[in-house]
Amino acid sequence: MARPDKVAAVDEIAEKFRGSSASVVTEYRGLTMSQLTTLRRSLGEGASYRIAKNTLVKRAAENAGLDGLEELLVGPTAITFITGEPVDAAKALRDFAKANQALVIKGGFMDGRTLTVAEVNQLADLESREVLLSKLAGAMKGTMAKAAGLFAAPASQVARLAQALADKRAEEGGAAPAGADADATDATEAPASADASEAPASAES
The missing domain is CATH 1.20.5 (Single alpha-helices involved in coiled-coils or other helix-helix interfaces)
Known part of the structure; x- marks a missing residue:
């Protein structure tokens, strides 16, 4: 019969898988507690770093409906559960792994499928x-x-x-107004022509 603490641990990990937009599986062998603390801080608030036994992670992955992670669960395993921006978390893990060779990125899971190491690095290269x-x-x-x-x-x-x-x-x-002046000119010329016609009449009388 499964121990209650293990059942609770499996349920917790499975819930983290369900609530994550992506997850990255790493091997942390050789990292000190101080380095692990630094790694967790570098991930920011959008990701959490969880060390767990492979048997518990396998059961949790099955419960969460994730297929393909079994082959990654070899050696000391820690999983980064990403709830924020996957690119930022992938960058943080890649940069930390470059500075601390004891951290080994083994793969991940996103959009319903497993990610290879190369794909995790490609994700880190994205803007x-x-x-x-x-x-x-x-x-x-x-x-x-x-x-x-x-x-x-x-x-x-x-x-x-x-x-x-x-x-x-x-x-x-x-x-x-210019048109109006023209009309006025015509009006003044009309009486002049009338006087001219009357002048000969007075002369004849």
Whole structure:
């Protein structure tokens, strides 16, 4: 019959597997307690580093529905359960392993399948979510600025057209008094021609 403490440990590890976006299996043989503490701190709040017996991890993986981890569970095993950004945790593990050769990355699990050591390193080489979002925001900002310029150009053209029409109306409005003067000139000339026609009549009498 299984001991209650082992059952509890299996349940806890299985729950960590279920709640993780990714997990990385490592061998920690030769690391001091001080180094392990440094490693845990380097992982940040988005990941936890758990040392466990292989038999318990195997049962927990089975309970959580994870297949393919058995071949990684050889030698002293510790698992990084990642709940935050997988790229950041993978970078932290890779960098720590470079500085401390006693830490050996053996593989991992993400998106329903196991990861090889090469794939974990490839994950570490990716840009983090924050960097990608920053680049996306910069690209969107540039695109929006160009779009704003394109939208502003027709608007300024419409404004210039409206101003030209207004100027044209003003010119046409100023020509109206000139037409009125022409009518007045015609009116003054009419009596003159009438006097000319009457002059011969008075001469004949």
